Every structure is written in C-alpha cells, then in structure tokens.
Amino acid sequence: MDSAEITLEAVPSAGDVPVEDWDACANPVPDPNSLSALDTLAAASSCAPSKAYYNPFISHAFFSAAEQSGSAIARTGWGARHLIAKIDDRIVGIVPCYLKSHSQGEYVFDRGWADAYERAGGRYYPKLQCSVPFTPATGPRLLIRGDADREQIGSALASGLVALCGVSKTSSVHVTFAREAEYKLLAEHGFLQRTDQQFHWHNQDFATFDDFLGTLNSRHRKGIKRERREAVASGISIHWLTGKDITEDAWDAFFAFYMETGSRKWGRPYLTRKFFSLIGENMSRDVLLVMAKRNGRWIAGAINFIGSDTLFGRNWGAIEHHPFLHFEVCYYQAIDFAIQHKLQVVEAGAQGEHKLARGYLPHTTYSAHYIADPGLRRAIADYLKRERAYVAEAGRELSELGPFRKVADEAP
The missing domain is CATH 3.40.630.30 (Gcn5-related N-acetyltransferase (GNAT))
Known part of the structure; x- marks a missing residue:
C-alpha cells in the first residue's frame, strides 16, 4: 500500500467511531474476547506464555464516558476532533484529539507559553490536545490497528495532525504522555520534544x-x-x-x-x-x-x-x-x-x-508539540532544550536518593 490510499478525517465525538474499530486500534489483541482487564490478569496469573497489551484509558468506553457524561465536551473546553485514518473505508488509525479553549486538565503545563504568546499579540487558544482528558497516564496516542503497517499509518497520522492544525486555525498541537517511540516519530514531523517525570x-x-x-x-x-x-x-x-x-x-x-x-x-x-x-x-x-x-x-x-x-x-x-x-x-x-x-x-x-x-x-514521560508560529516555535524549542537537560539531571539525582538498600547496606 502507498500513502495515497490513506484518507484522513476528523470526527466530533468518540460515538462517531464504531466501538469495534476504535478498540481494534487502541488495544489490538489476538483474541477479541480478552479485552477485559481482569480476564487478562487471570491469563497472566495462569502462566500463559504471552498476554495482550491493554490500556483502559484509550478504550472506546473511557472516551465515550468522558464525552457522554458532559465532562469532556465543547462547553467545558474539550471539543472532540478525533483524527481518523482509513484505507478503503476501513479505519486503521485514530488519534484522540480535542479542540481546547484552555490548558486545564492536561498535566503538561503550557500556560506560560500561552501567556507569552498573547503578550506578544498572538492567539494561543484554541489549540489541539491529543490526550486522555483529565488523565496523566502514559500510553499510546497514535492508535493503530494491529494488522496495519504501523510505520505507514503512524506517519500519516503525524502529518494529519499538522494538517488538522492548519485547517482548524489553531496555534498548536500537543501530544502528551505518549510512548517514547511516538515522541521520536512526531519529532521527525516537526514536533518539539518535551520530557517530564512521574513516580x-x-x-x-x-x-x-x-x-x-x-x-x-x-x-x-x-x-x-x-x-x-x-x-x-x-x-x-x-x-x-x-x-x-x-x-x-x-x-x-x-x-x-x-x-x-x-x-x-x-x-x-x-x-x-x-x-x-x-x-x-x-x-x-x-x-x-x-x-x-x-x-x-x-x-x-x-x-x-x-x-x-x-x-x-x-x-x-x-x-x-x-x-x-x-x-x-x-x-x-x-x-x-x-x-x-x-x-x-x-x-x-x-x-x-x-x-x-x-x-x-x-520515570521519564514524553510529549510532543507542534507550534505553528515560527517565532514562538523557536522560543519554545530553546526553552525545551534546557528543560530536557534539567529533567534528566533531576531524575538521576532523585534515583540516587531512592529508599532501596544499597549492596553494602544492612540486611532487611
């Protein structure tokens, strides 16, 4: 398949994507009956040779609950713009994405960027936020069907986010708490790299x-x-x-x-x-x-x-x-x-x-940020270079201060 066969569109709710298609991209598993987390735990406990990866936060059920409950909707500043990739009308990739009118509920803080840009006469909001609403949990953000070409679809989704930024007239795209491989892929498409840490x-x-x-x-x-x-x-x-x-x-x-x-x-x-x-x-x-x-x-x-x-x-x-x-x-x-x-x-x-x-x-966490304005992008890139160095050094120092016994310590 070549990239010309991939079509992209944005939909205004998780409900516009069939459950089976969303979950086939979010949590691809060999056995579709094993999506339940506790069933997976039972399989792991029975010494099964392998088990499927499952992340509850990227499931269709979680996004539907956030949107249908009125928690993540346009009125609260979370207007869904989920990016969908298709080949021959078959959904092969999804990026959960929201049009944001503020920076609340994200846990990767860019309010300083917004303030600086607006003081300089720019308009930072709306922006596009690719994340799980109100949830600082790590996991996949470029959701790709298990039998699809991951490199091809991942590249198409990354390019699609840049295009969606332009079409929606937003200042930026923010992919937060992503996997490291996605962080590196997005960097190849012009996204700035940001790190932070959790415990x-x-x-x-x-x-x-x-x-x-x-x-x-x-x-x-x-x-x-x-x-x-x-x-x-x-x-x-x-x-x-x-x-x-x-x-x-x-x-x-x-x-x-x-x-x-x-x-x-x-x-x-x-x-x-x-x-x-x-x-x-x-x-x-x-x-x-x-x-x-x-x-x-x-x-x-x-x-x-x-x-x-x-x-x-x-x-x-x-x-x-x-x-x-x-x-x-x-x-x-x-x-x-x-x-x-x-x-x-x-x-x-x-x-x-x-x-x-x-x-x-x-534990290092990863996010990627596409900034449309060249001047703002240069300023943020310089800041993030220093911030990444600080996060890396802080992580090393904190690890050394951990509570675990050293080799020469006393017995428990």
Missing part, C-alpha cells in the same frame, strides 16, 4: 508486600510500617471493590470524596457524577476502588484503572482526614494489589516527590 512503582516479582519492604533500607522500611499502622489506627478498614461489587451507592460515596477534595484542590472538579455511572456500566472490571470505612460508613477512597501490566492510580478523595490515610489508600494498597495480581507497574499519577520515599521511582 512509578516497579514489581520485582514480589510474592508479598513484605518482600517489597525487604528491598528498602531500614529507615524507609520502618517508616512505611509505621505509616500503615497509623493510617488505620482509628478503627478504619480498607476494602477493594471491582466489577459487580462497585454499586451505585459506592459511586455516590466516591463522588462525594472526589467533590470534597477536588473542590479544594482545583476549585471545580472536572468529572460529573454521570461519568462514574458510565464507567460502572461499561468498565467496572477495569476499575479498582480502594475504599476506607470507619464506623460503618465510607470516609475515603481512590479510583484505579487496571491494565494488562499496569495499575493506574487516578483520583483520591476523603470526607474525614486521618494521618497517612492518603498514602495507605493511594500508594500502599496499590502496591499490594499489583503484587497479588502480578502487575508489573503502578503509575500513581502526576508529580509528587513524596512518592519517592514510598518506593516509587522517577
């Missing part, structure tokens, strides 16, 4: 949480044990809910936590109550709610999404505040779940150097 936990084939603790130095090992004890000292019990165990009552409780904490943190939380019901209807087997109960009522919780090899931590909230409960619900319970289900990574969300002491190490 991820990595499983070393641990059988128990105590096995993980045994890899830490004495100070951090004792600190985590103390935090776990104190987190539940007020008669608090911790519960894992997934699948059919997540009732509407549980969603009501979690949404109350989300609104309480989100209102204090962001001013206006992004996700509507309907979003969680839609997730419950269509993705409950991909969801882990870690909930804390005291005196017979839910008081705090964290929502996680389950991938084939990664547990993605997302939102947390509480209506009662207890020392270290946040660390227990968000970090230590996630590690426990990953160990029990043989997941390799826990992504605990954006930023947070406090995660380092709890066994989460620096």
